[in-house]
Amino acid sequence: MTTPPGWYRDPSAPHTERWWDGTAWTEHRRAPGTEQQGHQQQQLQQSHPQSYGPAPTVPMPAADGSGRAKAVALTTAAAVLVAAIVTGAVVLSKDDGDGDPGAIAAPTTSVPADPPSSSSSSEAAPEPSADPGRVVDELNGITLPLLDGWARPENVSDTDVVMTTPGTYDCPGDDGLCRHGTVFSRTVTANDEKSTAALARDDISDAADLAYDRNKIDERPFHGITSHRLVEQGQVAVAGRTGYFVRWRVRTEAGPGGYVQSMAFPSSVGSESLVMVRYVFDAGAEGPPLADMDRITKGIRPVGDADTGGGVGSSIGPTQ
Structure with a gap:
């Protein structure tokens, strides 16, 4: 199981985030975002459902129109969602070392986004050519x-x-x-x-x-x-x-x-x-x-x- 692409805490600079392309760290870094973890987990599961397994089946009581039945259903769904989030965090933190973002707890404040374009200013500029003369x-x-x-x-x-x-x-x-x-x-x-x-x-x-x-x-x-x-x-x-x-x-x-x-x-x-x-x-x-x-x-x-x-x-x- 691989960690999906996204912004994660940089192992060498915990106060910054670094782009993981699914196989290796890139040189793209940024300050932490402000989005909620729930939004992130939803996008991760939608784009990489195989990393988290099938969505859990939530038992629902018979529809009797009562407010109590609806409250029980909502409470049960919330408990299952919390369990799924905790499981995802544990999976991401399985491996050791700084070669994979799975070695770090799942990020809590940022949302995976498209990788920066190849023209990003953070990329190293090409070395100037040698003097032809x-x-x-x-x-x-x-x-x-x-x-x-x-x-x-x-x-x-x-x-x-x-x-x-x-x-x-x-x-x-x-x-x-x-x-x-x-x-x-x-x-x-x-x-x-x-x-x-x-x-x-x-x-x-x-x-x-x-x-x-x-x-x-x-x-x-x-x-x-x-x-x-x-x-x-x-x-x-x-x-x-x-x-x-x-x-x-x-x-x-x-x-x-x-x-x-x-x-x-x-x-x-x-x-x-x-x-x-x-x-x-x-x-x-x-x-x-x-x-x-x-x-x-x-x-x-x-x-x-x-x-x-x-x-x-x-x-x-x-x-x-």
Whole structure:
């Protein structure tokens, strides 16, 4: 036997009423009403007669027209009605716990009503959609601007990838698919080095090798690196923190080669672990503009802070 839908005392807030939909509590609550219990029981029995059993048969004396016979009949009917109400209250209070309104005595002041509409203001509002112009790296506590010509990663196995240029092309070396531009973000955990300059200088060679020499699955999409040269390096402000970057121009056996940049800076969250952002841009007309490296760097923000920017030469502090 189930408790019918209706307003009942809220197990977690006895001074309020909560809507029970027949199987579970909903999030709809209200202040207690003022209707009489008799009216409620009548509606409950009419809408769910199976919950209370068949209506009792009231023995009636023979109709002799006397006032005494009528009084006896009314008294008997009232006694049966009281017994039915008490029985209903006992049935509703059988189960234990706060998962069913049957654990609470039958309400005495409210009448079951239609459930509130789905547009009720008490329902939780949907969460606002993510900013389509930014990519969030929750682990490292930063967001990066999603510039024109860039997209969120799709069909990418490396979890450190935060954005790529749209689409792929056939690699000029070993069989496979390549992308014209990729940006990575990861936490530095492999060593105890605390100098952002040292980390960036050490990382740039690995970044170049993975991008243009031999990748993680031992393929050589560009048939290897033939040479590289330093383009630029120095301090940089990233998300309000002082970091360091190193940028190389890489030439390859097959294809136009590209540009690789390693940039290290302290995170603004948690224990302020060091963060490494890598940029890999193909050279040539098909590659993204080299200026996008600086534009993305300047637009990196701490999560939840839309005003703290950066860039080369912007608010460089003493921390390295």
